[in-house]
Amino acid sequence: MKTFPLGDQAILFQFDQRIDPAVRAEVTRLQQRIQSADIPGVRYFIPAYCSLTVGYDPGLWTSEALEARIGALSAGEGASEPEIRNRFWRIPVCYEPPYAWDREDLCRQTGLDWPEIVALHTGAVYQVYMMGFLPGFAYLGILPEALACTRKAVPRASVPEGAVGLAGRQTGIYPLASPGGWQIAGQCPVPVFSPQNENPFLLQPGDGVQFFSISGEEYTEWKNQVQTGAFDSTLLYG
Amino acid sequence: MAEPIFLHFIKPGLQTTVQDGGRPGFQAYGVPVSGALDPESARAANELVGNDPGGPVLEITLLGPEIRFEGAAQIALTGADLDARLDGAPAPRYATLRVREGQTLAFGKPVHGCRAYLAVGGTWMVRSWLHSASAAPFATEALAPDSLIRKGSRLAIQPNAWVEPQAWPEELFPHWSGSPRIQVVPGPEFERFPPLAIAHFFGRPHLISPQSNRMGYRFQDPLPGIPSPSLTEIISSGIVPGTIQITPSGHPILLLADAQTTGGYARIAVAPASELGRLAQCRPGDGVWFQVAG
Known part of the structure; x- marks a missing residue:
């Protein structure tokens, strides 16, 4: 060190x-x-x-x-070192149109078909390596090598809140609408950034994350729960 | 309790924001610190009107706003001399001033420095986020909606009891150089840079580009002698205001209070917090010299 x-x-x-x-x-x-x-x-x-x-x-x-x-x-480190116990989240993502903006680009770059990409993206267990770029933006790694991809040649002027992006060997969820250059694979219906909350951040460095795939209808149901205030983030606690 | 008074912005100015001590402590979540870029001047303004020194002020950049006071107030202007005028008469800096109902505070051409601070005695009724009223560099409409001043904005302030007016003697006014010598410590990636790049870094003034903002000062000319852009890339790591990064094109960027909390460019040097106030008073076109703190 x-x-x-x-x-x-x-x-x-x-x-x-x-x-x-x-x-x-x-x-x-x-x-x-x-x-x-x-x-x-x-x-x-x-x-x-x-x-x-x-x-x-x-x-x-x-x-x-x-x-x-x-x-x-x-x-003084050594035997008495406490074991690291991190939180673990299971987070829904809709990988269907109209949310999978960069489906074609990702298929072309990886040589995989879309169900294979979704299976790999949801199969991996990620860790929050770092937060930065935007309040609440968690850099999740490590993306399976087969999904490694470049950023968009021209970053988009606006990527919506909840968009799930891939870049290099990383993936992440946009916490708020912002310009962005990551390849967009889907959309998460639950907020990772709730500025009005006492603790606005769903994720923190060190947390574990796994995604699961939901249909467009399920996406709408989750979204409704969020909008009516029925959503409780402990539901995502794995 | 007295009625609140309002500051009504007839013109917003070039960049006018509410700033206080910022929101330190949330960097691990990617939240920039923000806050007044010249904290000494902001504190001085608040002290002259009897406010908490770390409380909110208006940070006014180069071209000031036009503000109509709806209600009487005690105010103080510190930092840059931006030719402030109260109903057309020069408004002195570093003094407690009394503003009457209906008076207008306006600004002319920038005379000296870059950022002026306006304190108004009382409690500012602005929405805060993470314990700070400072405008946020992202989504400030959602996070701190009162803090980015636009044409027609109205700021509500609950006035304090009047304080005894004070005025600084002119010899105590800070003076800022347009070619400041800024003390820095070598950064974590300093050793990566070849001698030619280092020689230019310390041996030449760096002109501040017009593409600068509260996130950072960009400098106009790249450092020579960088053999490959990959020399400037690192695995993303923490950054603090004052960090000087070198981009793959060789351009230095000095990060300020609104900067992101992590970055992926090599950190050639870091300016200590004590140098940030006078850096904040530099303008685009000024030439900054860096020296090793000794």
């Missing part, structure tokens, strides 16, 4: 630079270790694929002092 100061307000802890569940687990462990030590002046974390950014109050710490403090925590 390497550490770097990010200016005078954050430290970057960098692990082996690769996208790998084992490396990501180290990120979570370091974050949990720092959180459980309850160090005053630690303000926020930005966990990512193979790094952890720790923001701090520059009135209380220099980067050297905080690095030393966190380094001392790591020295």
